[in-house]
Amino acid sequence: MHRQVGIIGSGIAGLLCASTLNEAGISCFVLDKGRGPGGRMATRYRGAFKWDHGAQYFTLQDERFQSIVIEWERLGLVQKWFDLKGVEGMGSTRYVGTDGINSIAQYLKKSLEVFQETRVDHLFYENTIWHLETEKGARFTCDELVCTQPIPQGISLLKSSGLFEGLSDGALLDSVRYEKGLSTLVVLAGASAIAEPGCLRLKDGIIAWMADNSKKGLTSEHTCVTLQAQPDFAKEHWNSLDAVRGSLMIEAAKAYLGSEVTDFHCHRWGYAFAKNPIKATHIRDGALAISFAGDGFGKSRVETAALSGVLAAEEIIQSNKFLGS
């Protein structure tokens, strides 16, 4: 019988896990509840405006990520943004998506079997086969499962499916917590006052980070700035109106915006960054044929999530379970 791997999540971890499996001749499918691929590598389009509103850039620090990034660069998908070696907390080269960070996910998806708007809401594991039931009542089956959603979401799915107790490393996985996030996407009438290279990290106050998307190279008819809130502010204003939380963030960023704000809207992130990621690249429970990968491991960044997906796939490949399938 044809054997395959099922992957939950079409963020960078899930997509690179799937590509790595396919390259080794193992068939797989990816299910994601979102409308498009990329997860937190998200680019928002609104008329003539464009913002990266989740991940702004990614680093290349691990040589295992190098060949992947070189290929993306060769294809024109990514470009170097800036290098701040030696600046506190900002070491190494930053890469951005040439036309927004989400275009990387759009590219990867093209050669994969990805089902969007497909939320997995129940799992069964019977006779060594995984059954993934979606909220719309569809059922997918696979021989091995990879969960790449933020770990608390994966654990919650296992718990509600009655499968958590059988999981090795369950307590460790269950200990991972995430910060909430809040982005305010701003349109300016003129140029921003954010100095080159077009981003700023702030330590005090309610803004953690801001970026001028046009200075990152995203094309737009107007200056589009992304403001990201400190986690405490995101939590406090989780249910505030955009008119309140967005205005507070704009006021706090006023000195750097430099031009009149003509429009703004906010985006909430239920799982922005892992507070206490696991110090491993991924976890596989061979007895239950399930792996966990994504940014709950390593540093909770694009680079470590990407590598986590690749390395989870490599462990499945090395298990020889799919030999001759």
Ligand SMILES: Cc1cc2nc3c(=O)[nH]c(=O)nc-3n(C[C@H](O)[C@H](O)[C@H](O)COP(=O)(O)OP(=O)(O)OC[C@H]3O[C@@H](n4cnc5c(N)ncnc54)[C@H](O)[C@@H]3O)c2cc1C
């Ligand atoms: C505001 C913000 C700014 C950031 N800035 C940076 C940055 O500048 N640089 C950087 O390196 N990192 C940054 N990050 C972190 C980075 O975006 C993440 O670490 C990385 O994108 C995580 O990738 P992932 O594949 O692990 O998870 P995700 O991208 O979250 O993908 C998981 C996917 O699982 C899907 N899913 C969840 N549950 C289900 C279900 N039941 N059924 C089906 N699908 C499901 C989700 O829809 C999602 O698409 C930022 C994050 C945020 C929120």
